[in-house]
Amino acid sequence: DAKSKVVILATGGTIAGAGATAANSATYQAAKVPVDKLIAGVPELADVADVRGEQVFQIASESFTNEQLMTLGKRISALVKQDDVDGIVVTHGTDTLEETAFFLNLVVHSAKPIVVVGAMRPGTALSADGMLNLYDAVAVAAAKDSRGKGVLVTMNDEIQSGRDVTKAINIRTEAFKSPWGALGMVVEGKGYWFRAPVKRHTTNSEFDIDKIEKLAPVEIAYGYGNMSDMAYRAFGKDVKAIIHAGTGNGSVAKHIVPVLQELRGKGVQVIRSARVTGGGFVLRNAEQPDDKYDWVVSHDLNPQKARILAAVALTRTQDSKELQRIFWEY
Numbered sequence: 356d357a358k359s360k361v362v363i364l365a366t367g368g369t370i371a372g373a374g375a376t377a378a379n380s381a382t383y384q385a386a387k388v389p390v391d392k393l394i395a396g397v398p399e400l401a402d403v404a405d406v407r408g409e410q411v412f413q414i415a416s417e418s419f420t421n422e423q424l425m426t427l428g429k430r431i432s433a434l435v436k437q438d439d440v441d442g443i444v445v446t447h448g449t450d451t452l453e454e455t456a457f458f459l460n461l462v463v464h465s466a467k468p469i470v471v472v473g474a475m476r477p478g479t480a481l482s483a484d485g486m487l488n489l490y491d492a493v494a495v496a497a498a499k500d501s502r503g504k505g506v507l508v509t510m511n512d513e514i515q516s517g518r519d520v521t522k523a524i525n526i527r528t529e530a531f532k533s534p535w536g537a538l539g540m541v542v543e544g545k546g547y548w549f550r551a552p553v554k555r556h557t558t559n560s561e562f563d564i565d566k567i568e569k570l571a572p573v574e575i576a577y578g579y580g581n582m583s584d585m586a587y588r589a590f591g592k593d594v595k596a597i598i599h600a601g602t603g604n605g606s607v608a609k610h611i612v613p614v615l616q617e618l619r620g621k622g623v624q625v626i627r628s629a630r631v632t633g634g635g636f637v638l639r640n641a642e643q644p645d646d647k648y649d650w651v652v653s654h655d656l657n658p659q660k661a662r663i664l665a666a667v668a669l670t671r672t673q674d675s676k677e678l679q680r681i682f683w684e685y
């Protein structure tokens with residue numbers, strides 16, 4: 356029977372990186388190799404799908420902007436409406452891969468598989484991981500059983516939920532972790548599934564990239580001992596929401612409460628998240644009186660994912676209760 360048609364949208368990153376010698380696994384330039392060369396480097400892709408490439412950007416992912424998220428999302432939304440496209444792979448730098456994957460998970464209305472993939476070593480390195488990661492991504496994007504599971508990430512043989520996954524390690528190929536575990540494994544071009552996400556995503560989302568023109572401005576401030584209110588005051592005037600990357604349970608130092616209340620009074624949403632890396636879980640009114648202060652909690656979303664959801668949600672509502680509902684449901 357006919358092979359699935361998969362479009363590879365390349366955005367740069369280390370998966371398109373090149374180093375001076377094969378020994379350079381950490382010293383290299385990201386975003387160098389064009390998509391056609393990435394595809395030509397893995398002839399086995401043709402065994403699992405009919406692939407074609409599009410170069411959307413050629414950047415390191417730490418430089419991704421909201422405008423680029425929008426451009427990528429709108430392109431994917433147009434492609435998945437085409438009958439001659441069965442699945443999408445996005446090659447991406449790993450630094451902000453989790454943000455793009457979650458963004459697409461929220462705003463693209465399609466059950467067709469969308470898989471975001473990167474690499475920890477440039478393609479020129481000994482034991483480069485990008486080629487296998489790309490092969491796994493194309494295999495998952497081509498498979499019917501990947502449909503309807505939200506945006507996926509394939510790294511290090513694992514299939515991860517784009518909502519849950521985070522870059523937890525920055526020097527090993529085993530870099531991507533989810534506090535709730537992987538969804539499955541890819542072995543020799545076949546996906547093996549063990550669980551599926553239950554949070555709202557893609558076809559079941561109230562957000563639609565085709566109806567969004569501009570994301571809301573949201574900034575993140577980091578919590579630590581002896582912190583001052585300087586960052587909050589600096590952000591204050593230009594943002595719709597501040598993600599507080601709080602210590603522990605998303606806690607807030609008592610001398611930071613007044614500036615947050617002042618900003619809330621001016622209409623800025625205050626969203627408490629946790630800076631812990633192994634899986635934050637922030638509940639309302641536990642350590643902080645969120646009802647009294649009219650704050651929102653990010654639940655299990657880390658600060659950078661909370662920024663994405665807030666930037667999308669605030670295109671639809673400015674109401675803190677609605678925003679909290681959205682943080683529970685997505």
Ligand SMILES: NC(=O)C[C@H](N)C(=O)O
Pocket residue numbers: 367368369370385414415416417447448449450451473474475476
């Ligand atoms: N491994 C990587 O892809 C890191 C790189 N800085 C990027 O995000 O583009």
